[in-house]
Amino acid sequence: MKKKTPSGTPSTDEEVLQELALDYPLPKILLEYRGMAKLKSTYTDKLPQMVNSRTGRVHTSYSQGVAVTGRLASSDPNLQNIPIRTPEGRRIREAFIAPFGSRIVSADYSQIELRIMAHLSGDEGLLRAFANHEDIHRATAAEVFGVARDAVNSEQRRYAKVINFGLIYGMSAFGLASQLNIERSAAQQYIDLYFARYPGVKNYMDSTRAQAKSQGYVETWFGRRLWLPEINGANGMRRQGAERAAINAPMQGTAADLIKLAMVAVQNWLEREQLQTLLIMQVHDELVLEVPQEELALVKEKLRDLMCHVAELKVPLEVGLGEGGNWDEAH
DNA sequence: TTTAATGGCGCG
DNA sequence: AAAGCGCGCCATTAAA
Numbered sequence: 001m002k003k004k005t006p007s008g009t010p011s012t013d014e015e016v017l018q019e020l021a022l023d024y025p026l027p028k029i030l031l032e033y034r035g036m037a038k039l040k041s042t043y044t045d046k047l048p049q050m051v052n053s054r055t056g057r058v059h060t061s062y063s064q065g066v067a068v069t070g071r072l073a074s075s076d077p078n079l080q081n082i083p084i085r086t087p088e089g090r091r092i093r094e095a096f097i098a099p100f101g102s103r104i105v106s107a108d109y110s111q112i113e114l115r116i117m118a119h120l121s122g123d124e125g126l127l128r129a130f131a132n133h134e135d136i137h138r139a140t141a142a143e144v145f146g147v148a149r150d151a152v153n154s155e156q157r158r159y160a161k162v163i164n165f166g167l168i169y170g171m172s173a174f175g176l177a178s179q180l181n182i183e184r185s186a187a188q189q190y191i192d193l194y195f196a197r198y199p200g201v202k203n204y205m206d207s208t209r210a211q212a213k214s215q216g217y218v219e220t221w222f223g224r225r226l227w228l229p230e231i232n233g234a235n236g237m238r239r240q241g242a243e244r245a246a247i248n249a250p251m252q253g254t255a256a257d258l259i260k261l262a263m264v265a266v267q268n269w270l271e272r273e274q275l276q277t278l279l280i281m282q283v284h285d286e287l288v289l290e291v292p293q294e295e296l297a298l299v300k301e302k303l304r305d306l307m308c309h310v311a312e313l314k315v316p317l318e319v320g321l322g323e324g325g326n327w328d329e330a331h
Numbered sequence: 332t333t334t335a336a337t338g339g340c341g342c343g
Numbered sequence: 344a345a346a347g348c349g350c351g352c353c354a355t356t357a358a359a
Contacts, residue, residue: 005338013339038340041353069349071343078351081342089341113343169347178346237345248348252343256349284343284349 039083043092050077062282068226069249070256072282080283084331096327098290103323105296106330107303108286109259110318111136113168113251116258119313120221120250123200130315137161143197144190163194167201168251170244205247212246220253221313255285258317261310263287269306275299288327296323 002019003011014031021027050058058077066073074080082096083089098104109115114136118126129139134149141152141160152160162179165171171179177187195202212218213232217225226249230242263282266289270277277299281288287307291299300321308317324330 007337009338011338034339038353042341042351046352066351067349071349073350074342075351078342081340081351083341085342108343166347169349171347172345174346176347240345241348244346244348252349255343286343 035086035088039089039092043083047077047092047095060281067256068245069252070220070224070260071252071284072256072260074283079281082327084328090328093328094326098325102290102292103296103325104327104330105289105291105300105303106286106320106322106327107289107307108283108320109255109307110320112255112258112285112317114164115313115315115317116221116251116254117168117201117204118315120254121198121200121204122314123198123204125198126201127314133316133318137164140164140194144193159190163190167194167205168248170247208246208250209243212243218246218249220250220257221311222254222257224253224257226253258310259285259287262307265306265310266303269302288330291323 001010002016003013005011012030014034017027017031021031047058052059058079060074060079061076063073063075072080083092096104111130114126115130117123118130125143129136135157137157137160138149138152140163141147141156142149144160144163145152145156147156159180163176166176166179173184173188173191176182176191177184180187208218212228216229216231217227219225226245228242228246230238231246233239233242259282263279266287267279270279275295275298276292277295278290279287280290287303289299289303300323304319304321307319310317322330
């Protein structure tokens with residue numbers, strides 16, 4: 001048995017099935033079935049039923065007070081989990097189209113949580129990398145593996161990417177080891193090396209944990225708090241969960257604060273200028289707009305400007321802009 | 332028929 | 344003993 005679920009039964013999740021697929025033919029078939037069944041039940045069967053008969057569109061609902069980090073949550077239908085990672089899934093995203101005469105514009109913040117980690121920690125190396133508009137995973141790989149940036153190979157960059165994301169989530173050496181399929185001691189060495197190269201991040205992580213334990217909450221850059229009642233609790237598993245949440249919440253939460261400020265700025269500008277462009281969706285670090293052809297150039301330019309300068313952090317904010325006849329093309 | 336728990340998986 | 348944050352929704356199962 002590879003792994004158990006929280007209730008103690010054998011897990012059959014994707015990770016387990018991928019492993020079993022090395023030895024048996026069935027798991028691969030089951031994975032393919034699961035993938036297709038997911039797309040059919042959640043998206044292709046469901047979304048057409050949710051088209052509003054008056055407007056001919058699907059309309060999501062956004063909740064302000066659900067996610068503890070301050071993110072919005074989308075439901076009925078959830079438009080924040082429309083597939084994008086596989087070719088089959090992307091075909092569902094292609095169904096989100098602009099009306100005749102308009103285009104879909106997508107604007108997403110680049111590496112927003114890592115930039116916030118740089119800002120909150122004040123780490124000089126990380127700040128410098130973003131100031132110089134570097135590929136952050138490549139820069140991290142160069143530091144951790146001790147090579148020049150243009151000597152970083154694809155595996156080293158992949159490792160660095162997993163480390164960077166892991167840091168944001170409060171991942172342990174155990175988690176990093178299983179993610180990279182390496183020894184735990186090797187994973188610990190990478191983490192030690194990372195913190196040696198980015199001491200400001202190390203210091204930030206330590207003080208965030210300490211603050212959570214002494215005050216019982218952590219804050220975003222704008223001062224919004226997440227209370228962590230279990231941070232000093234007796235239940236070890238829950239306490240460790242609270243510690244990871246304490247690490248993650250300031251970064252995820254500050255990102256949520258920033259994009260909400262951006263949404264207000266964008267909508268205010270559209271109204272002030274009496275434009276026909278519509279802000280139609282938010283997906284955590286991305287805004288999606290429906291833009292008439294004649295407003296395209298103006299909106300794309302101003303959108304980037306508003307999003308980049310919604311707050312002045314110690315790092316530049318960068319925005320990726322895409323445009324297309326449908327949501328998939330806009331990426 | 333509804334509600335709740337569970338396992339699983341789509342997204343950032 | 345677990346081990347990576349935040350969501351919503353699906354099918355299944357059991358119970359109300």
